[in-house]
Amino acid sequence: MVGESLRHHLWQHGIFLLILFLVLAPLSFLILGSFSTARLPGDFSLDKMGLVNYLKVYTDPGTYELFTNTVIYVAGSALVGISLAVSLAWLVERTNMPGKIFLYAGVPMTLAVPGMLQAMAWVLLLSPRIGFINQLLKDLFGPDAPVIDVYSLGGMIFLEGLRLVPTAFLMLVPLMRSMDPSLEEAAAVSGARPLSTLRKVTLRLLAPALVAVMIYQAMTALEVFEIPGILGLPAGIYVFSTKIYAIVRTATFMPVYGQANALAMVYLFIAVGTTFLYTRMIGRAERYTIITGKGYRPRQLDLGKWKIPALACALLFLFLSIMLPFLVFLYASFLPYLQAPSWNVFKIMTLKNYRLLAEYGEVASALKNTVLMVGATATATVVLSFIVSFIVIRSKFWGRKLLDQMAFMPHAIPGIVMGIAFFWLFLKLDFLPLYGTIWAISIGFTISFLAYGTRSMNAALLQIHKELEEAAYVSGAPPWRTMWRIFVPLLMPTLMGVWIWVVLHAVRIAGMPLMLYEGPKNQVLAILIWNMWDEGYVPAVAAIGTLLMLVLLALTVAVRLLGFRRQATQVVGG
Amino acid sequence: MIQIQNLHVRYQTERGEVYAVRGIDLDVKQGQFFTLLGPSGCGKTTTLRSVAGLERPFEGEIVVGDQPVLSCRRKIYVPPYKRDIGMVFQSYAIWPHMNVFENVAFPLRESKKRFSSDEIRTRVRKALAMVQLGGLEDRPAPFLSGGQQQRLALARALVKEPRVLLLDEPLSNLDAKLREETRFEMRELVKRLGITTLYVTHDQLEALTMSDVIAVMDSGRIVQQGTPLEIYGAPQDRFVANFIGLSNFLEGRVKRTGQPGDVETPSGTIKCVLPDGIAAGEAVVVVIRPEDVNLDAGAVGQNENVLEGKIEAIVYMGDALECQVAVGTKLIRLKLHPSSPVARGNTVRLRLPAGSCRAVRA
Numbered sequence: 001m002v003g004e005s006l007r008h009h010l011w012q013h014g015i016f017l018l019i020l021f022l023v024l025a026p027l028s029f030l031i032l033g034s035f036s037t038a039r040l041p042g043d044f045s046l047d048k049m050g051l052v053n054y055l056k057v058y059t060d061p062g063t064y065e066l067f068t069n070t071v072i073y074v075a076g077s078a079l080v081g082i083s084l085a086v087s088l089a090w091l092v093e094r095t096n097m098p099g100k101i102f103l104y105a106g107v108p109m110t111l112a113v114p115g116m117l118q119a120m121a122w123v124l125l126l127s128p129r130i131g132f133i134n135q136l137l138k139d140l141f142g143p144d145a146p147v148i149d150v151y152s153l154g155g156m157i158f159l160e161g162l163r164l165v166p167t168a169f170l171m172l173v174p175l176m177r178s179m180d181p182s183l184e185e186a187a188a189v190s191g192a193r194p195l196s197t198l199r200k201v202t203l204r205l206l207a208p209a210l211v212a213v214m215i216y217q218a219m220t221a222l223e224v225f226e227i228p229g230i231l232g233l234p235a236g237i238y239v240f241s242t243k244i245y246a247i248v249r250t251a252t253f254m255p256v257y258g259q260a261n262a263l264a265m266v267y268l269f270i271a272v273g274t275t276f277l278y279t280r281m282i283g284r285a286e287r288y289t290i291i292t293g294k295g296y297r298p299r300q301l302d303l304g305k306w307k308i309p310a311l312a313c314a315l316l317f318l319f320l321s322i323m324l325p326f327l328v329f330l331y332a333s334f335l336p337y338l339q340a341p342s343w344n345v346f347k348i349m350t351l352k353n354y355r356l357l358a359e360y361g362e363v364a365s366a367l368k369n370t371v372l373m374v375g376a377t378a379t380a381t382v383v384l385s386f387i388v389s390f391i392v393i394r395s396k397f398w399g400r401k402l403l404d405q406m407a408f409m410p411h412a413i414p415g416i417v418m419g420i421a422f423f424w425l426f427l428k429l430d431f432l433p434l435y436g437t438i439w440a441i442s443i444g445f446t447i448s449f450l451a452y453g454t455r456s457m458n459a460a461l462l463q464i465h466k467e468l469e470e471a472a473y474v475s476g477a478p479p480w481r482t483m484w485r486i487f488v489p490l491l492m493p494t495l496m497g498v499w500i501w502v503v504l505h506a507v508r509i510a511g512m513p514l515m516l517y518e519g520p521k522n523q524v525l526a527i528l529i530w531n532m533w534d535e536g537y538v539p540a541v542a543a544i545g546t547l548l549m550l551v552l553l554a555l556t557v558a559v560r561l562l563g564f565r566r567q568a569t570q571v572v573g574g
Numbered sequence: 575m576i577q578i579q580n581l582h583v584r585y586q587t588e589r590g591e592v593y594a595v596r597g598i599d600l601d602v603k604q605g606q607f608f609t610l611l612g613p614s615g616c617g618k619t620t621t622l623r624s625v626a627g628l629e630r631p632f633e634g635e636i637v638v639g640d641q642p643v644l645s646c647r648r649k650i651y652v653p654p655y656k657r658d659i660g661m662v663f664q665s666y667a668i669w670p671h672m673n674v675f676e677n678v679a680f681p682l683r684e685s686k687k688r689f690s691s692d693e694i695r696t697r698v699r700k701a702l703a704m705v706q707l708g709g710l711e712d713r714p715a716p717f718l719s720g721g722q723q724q725r726l727a728l729a730r731a732l733v734k735e736p737r738v739l740l741l742d743e744p745l746s747n748l749d750a751k752l753r754e755e756t757r758f759e760m761r762e763l764v765k766r767l768g769i770t771t772l773y774v775t776h777d778q779l780e781a782l783t784m785s786d787v788i789a790v791m792d793s794g795r796i797v798q799q800g801t802p803l804e805i806y807g808a809p810q811d812r813f814v815a816n817f818i819g820l821s822n823f824l825e826g827r828v829k830r831t832g833q834p835g836d837v838e839t840p841s842g843t844i845k846c847v848l849p850d851g852i853a854a855g856e857a858v859v860v861v862i863r864p865e866d867v868n869l870d871a872g873a874v875g876q877n878e879n880v881l882e883g884k885i886e887a888i889v890y891m892g893d894a895l896e897c898q899v900a901v902g903t904k905l906i907r908l909k910l911h912p913s914s915p916v917a918r919g920n921t922v923r924l925r926l927p928a929g930s931c932r933a934v935r936a
Binding site: 467 | 627664681
């Protein structure tokens, strides 16, 4: 039956090879490039290979500073992020704080604000020279007043910390909610006071999960380019992602691609190591079976007179994360030129910036590029993830385990590294007319998001009882009809959810597109914003940013609503 | 209608390979209600799924109607969607995104033969009326009760009028009362339609009440096949006697062949029915059902065994009294009318009719 089964599984082999190629080809070029001694990727040949790049990277004292900076930045922001997320999750789930609905609705909304824009907003507030807050301090306390400098490791830690909260919050809320209350009640009847129960039982039980969440946050912080890019680059404070970008893109002398690759390899190893640690921790967290799956409501601590201060602190987080960046952008978008708020400013406010956007050709072309790129990326990710997950979960294809691991692997690869790898790939595969196009960016993103897409699809497919599929076969439906009439409608909420998630992320990430950026032809919105900011068109950036935030906010609301509908149908179906 | 020859199935699970079916032969006649009965893991569901085409056996031949759907020798494998079958799954597998009408219409819409929408409507209505679901066409499928879902699954399996109906424990998710009602309804329906039915269950009562023929399975093999009367009344094997109904087992050796023959057991010599072709001295187990054991009253008949023992325990079961009587070292269970005048500690004489005592090879 071998011949027959090969014919039967032809499409499965096709997908397998495609994923294998898309994941491994850029990585091989990354590795080969890191040994290349040629000055330019175009001159790459197998004769000119050596360890020079690695030697340079290892002997450069800058590398050690880079390493220290990265560690401080990653650990600091993960610490800030986890403390905020745990506090918020605990407040909404385990206390009687009023106004919880604001947090349930508001915290996930913070995901809608692109990191790049958030960082820019904080620059407008806290840059040493032009920052509104710093100017206010000078007005109040004279020219010798201390300035708060956001172009610093502290600024990066603070901001990235804020940005790590929503994901961690969403991971922690179900944990806190479904924790068996009898474990805590047992401590209470053993004579422990509420606070020592919290310390000795609740937090101890949550510890493995907390560590896992923290490692996840560290992975995210390590990967992020936009925050250190906006806040660190101008001050010459580098972390891995920005250093690689700087070597390739902003060096005044000839860029040294080989060294960027060698550095990217180190970066990649750290990232893969962290991911490995994370999957190990997840396994360990599952051993603490504090979640029994029963739907009970844990007991809530009475905050007493601390109710209102607790709510105020929680709302302050929302204000700093969403409201403030948005207000700053809204304000700046009406300015003819940048200045601190005052009564006089309101007289000279103008819509000029918005009008300019409509007239400025590059905006229109970037918008068109973005819509095409994002639409293609989201659709490709959804279709590819669906097919891959289908093979992994529902077929008996021999390579399904490997396929699953391949699809998850890009999760460990930082966007900048992915960017540089694809840069080499498209440059060398010049028979494919991809280099310098939006499709290059689209392919890079699709691979990056495949991990998220397949995780969601795997989970959703596992929920669908196998007999629902088999019933379609015995009713006379061939496999592709079964997919169309049974799986697609049943998975619709997940398909839509993944699609919007990809749109939300593809639109705002600047790191990878910047590595593949060639000119107006493949300039997308994120790059346009980055470039305009670089060139100092702040009010125009503010106008684009304001509009972008509004669109993303609407999309995020859509995702939440879809999520609620999915829960509702599960209850009905279950 | 269904012929299976020398079927062998292996499949992979997370815990390794399972050799689920190890050489099964069976022949289901046109219109027959044929049941595969056995404990979980005996291979009955795997056999059924092989007939549906949902498993890929590595050896064997299956013919459904006159269509060879599987022949490992001739390298034939017909996928499930090209087989002339209808199937009801244990979970019912009602598609939650479709309403009642669309669930039943699905097999017609996917059929090779094109049906007009009028024809589809007529056929779906007819199928739903058959299972008493008429008028619920527009109900979303998740809003049905368990019993209604089960009947909907049956309607979906029958709507195409397949030659063979496959039922995979279709009653196991219903509550006890409903299960009893549905047993009879279901048999009535398939008998009325004259459709050949292959039924899988682990419930002996279902098998005994519904089937024309039962095949008892254990560890991937058929251990006994016959009518319900033969399976219950004349188990040929200790496993069958143990699995179906309650039985007393008395180990012993054949002392004298003949009908009835004698078997020497620690509790005494028992006159009983011997299996064919057995020789004196062979090890056997004498099987006797609790309801066939009587308390002594009056004269002992010629073909009866009498054992003496002491009542060790009495369990009141509502419709019966179950007594455990110690005969030597052996406990013998018997079922009595609830009003029987017995008490714990009484010494009693048990009468075991020779025709109800059956020796099987140990």
